[in-house]
Amino acid sequence: MRTKRAALTAVALTAAAVILAGCSGGGSTDSSKSTNFSTKVSGTLNAWGFNSPDEVGKARLAYAKKQLGGVKIKMDETAFDAQKFTTRVASGNVPDVVQMDANLVATYAAQGLIEPLDKCFSAHKIDPSSYFYQSVNDDVTYKGKIYAVPQFYQPPAILLNKKVLDAAGVTPSQINTSKPDELIAAAKKMYKESGGNPTVLGFNPVASGQPGLWILGYGGQLTDENGKPTLDNPKNEKGLEVLKQITDAQGGYAKIKSFSDSFDMFGADNEFTKGQVGAEVDNQWYVNVLTPYADKIDLAAVPFYASDGKPFTVANGTSFVIPTAAKNKDAACAWATSLVSEGAWDAAGQARAKTIAGTPGGINTGLFTGSPSIDKKLRSQYVKPSGNAGFDQAISTYYDIVGDGKSFGASPAGQQINTELQNVISSVLLGKATPADALKKAQASALRAYQQATK
Incomplete structure (x- = not known):
C-alpha cells in the first residue's frame, strides 16, 4: 500500500x-x-x-x-x-x-x-x-x-504502540535508531510469531517505503551537488546493514513484508488497534488516519534519529x-x-477545523504545508489539546522534527534512483546480494538514466 x-x-x-x-x-x-x-x-x-x-x-x-x-x-x-x-x-x-x-x-x-x-x-x-x-x-x-x-x-517519524511496548517492558527511549543494538534488542522483546510467521512486529522499519530515510540517516549520499547518482558511495551501506539486522531479528524480510502487506492500514483493524506492531516508521498523515480509533490506541511517537543521535527526517x-x-x-x-x-x-485550516468539529472525537493533527511560517500559524490556531495525551504527544513530535529535514536530492534520475533503491532493499534484505554489490548494480542503472536525461 x-x-x-x-x-x-x-x-x-x-x-x-x-x-x-x-x-x-x-x-x-x-x-x-x-x-x-x-x-x-x-x-x-x-x-x-x-x-x-x-x-x-x-x-x-x-x-x-x-x-x-x-x-x-x-x-x-x-x-x-x-x-x-x-x-x-x-x-x-x-x-x-x-x-x-x-x-x-x-x-x-x-x-x-x-x-x-x-x-x-x-x-x-x-x-x-x-x-x-x-x-x-x-x-x-x-x-x-x-x-x-x-x-x-510529510515528515516521517516513529509511531509507538504503547500497549505493546508496556506489555514487553520496553520504554520509548529504547526505540532509538542511532543505537541499533539497543533498538534491535527492544524489537526482539516485542516480537511474536506463530509457526515461524510474525504475529507482532516489535519494530516495523517500512524498509521499502522509506529507503532514503535509512540511507541518508546513516550518513549516506544518493546524489552529488549536480544531481548525479552516487548510489555506490560506501557510506550508503551502513543503513542497509542496520535494516538487515532489524529484519533478520524478526523472522526475515520476506515474512515481515508478507505480514505487513496484510495490515488493514486504513481501517478499523489497522496494525495499531490490533496490536500487530510495537513501533513503526510512518509519515505525518498517518496520525490523521488513526484518529477515529484514538479511544482504542495508546499512541506515542519518537523521532527517527540519525547516526549522530540528532532527529532526522527527509522531505517529500x-x-x-x-x-x-x-x-x-x-x-x-x-x-x-x-x-x-x-x-x-x-x-x-478553516475547512479542516469544520470537518473535525462535526466528527465525534475528532482530533486536529495539523496541516504540514511546506512553509514554516504557515505551519506555525495553523498549528497555533487549530491544533489544541485533544484530551488524548498520546495523540497530542505524537502530533507534537512531527512538528518538532519538520525543520530537521534533508532533501532526498534533486536529480534528473530521481525516479530511477527511487526505483533502484527498492531493488537494493529487496536484494540485500533477502540475502541475495551484499550492500556493496547491490548498490554498485543500482548505480550503473541510475547513471544510465542520468546520462539519458542530461545528454
Whole structure:
C-alpha cells in the first residue's frame, strides 16, 4: 500500500524515457530563455492535479479561483502519470500547470520540459528560500533554479504502540535508531510469531517505503551537488546493514513484508488497534488516519534519529510545475502560487477545523504545508489539546522534527534512483546480494538514466 503508487509511477516513467529523449531536443535550462511572468491574468487555465480533493483541497481551489478573477479554470482531476504527461508534451496538447511528486521535477527540468519559476515567484513577491523549508526548496531546485511550487511536506517519524511496548517492558527511549543494538534488542522483546510467521512486529522499519530515510540517516549520499547518482558511495551501506539486522531479528524480510502487506492500514483493524506492531516508521498523515480509533490506541511517537543521535527526517511531497509549452503561463503561475499562499492555507485550516468539529472525537493533527511560517500559524490556531495525551504527544513530535529535514536530492534520475533503491532493499534484505554489490548494480542503472536525461 505504501509503495504501490511509487512503483506504478516508476513503471510509467521508464516507459516514457524514449518519448522524453525524443521530444527534449537537448532540453536547455538557460535562465535567459525563461518566461517573464506577469500578474495580469486572463483567458483559460488548463490544470492537471488534485485528484479526488478533500475539504482541504477544495477550500484551496476555491480560494485560488477567486484570486484569478475572470480566468476560466478547467481541471483534469486524475492522478499524475508520467507516460500520459510525456505523450501530451509530444502531441503539443500540454496542460498549463501540472501537479507531480517533487522527486520527478528535476527529470523534466533537465529535459527542458518545464519552466524555471524564479521569475514567477518574483512576480508574486515570494522568496522561496524563506517561504519554504530549505529541504523542500532543495527538492525542486536544479542547477540553481527552482522549477516547482512545493505543497505539503510529510515528515516521517516513529509511531509507538504503547500497549505493546508496556506489555514487553520496553520504554520509548529504547526505540532509538542511532543505537541499533539497543533498538534491535527492544524489537526482539516485542516480537511474536506463530509457526515461524510474525504475529507482532516489535519494530516495523517500512524498509521499502522509506529507503532514503535509512540511507541518508546513516550518513549516506544518493546524489552529488549536480544531481548525479552516487548510489555506490560506501557510506550508503551502513543503513542497509542496520535494516538487515532489524529484519533478520524478526523472522526475515520476506515474512515481515508478507505480514505487513496484510495490515488493514486504513481501517478499523489497522496494525495499531490490533496490536500487530510495537513501533513503526510512518509519515505525518498517518496520525490523521488513526484518529477515529484514538479511544482504542495508546499512541506515542519518537523521532527517527540519525547516526549522530540528532532527529532526522527527509522531505517529500507534491508540487506544481509549468510546462515550457504551456499556453497560459501567467495564469498557471498565479494559480499555483495562490494555492500555497497564506490565504489559501487559512481557508484550508478553516475547512479542516469544520470537518473535525462535526466528527465525534475528532482530533486536529495539523496541516504540514511546506512553509514554516504557515505551519506555525495553523498549528497555533487549530491544533489544541485533544484530551488524548498520546495523540497530542505524537502530533507534537512531527512538528518538532519538520525543520530537521534533508532533501532526498534533486536529480534528473530521481525516479530511477527511487526505483533502484527498492531493488537494493529487496536484494540485500533477502540475502541475495551484499550492500556493496547491490548498490554498485543500482548505480550503473541510475547513471544510465542520468546520462539519458542530461545528454
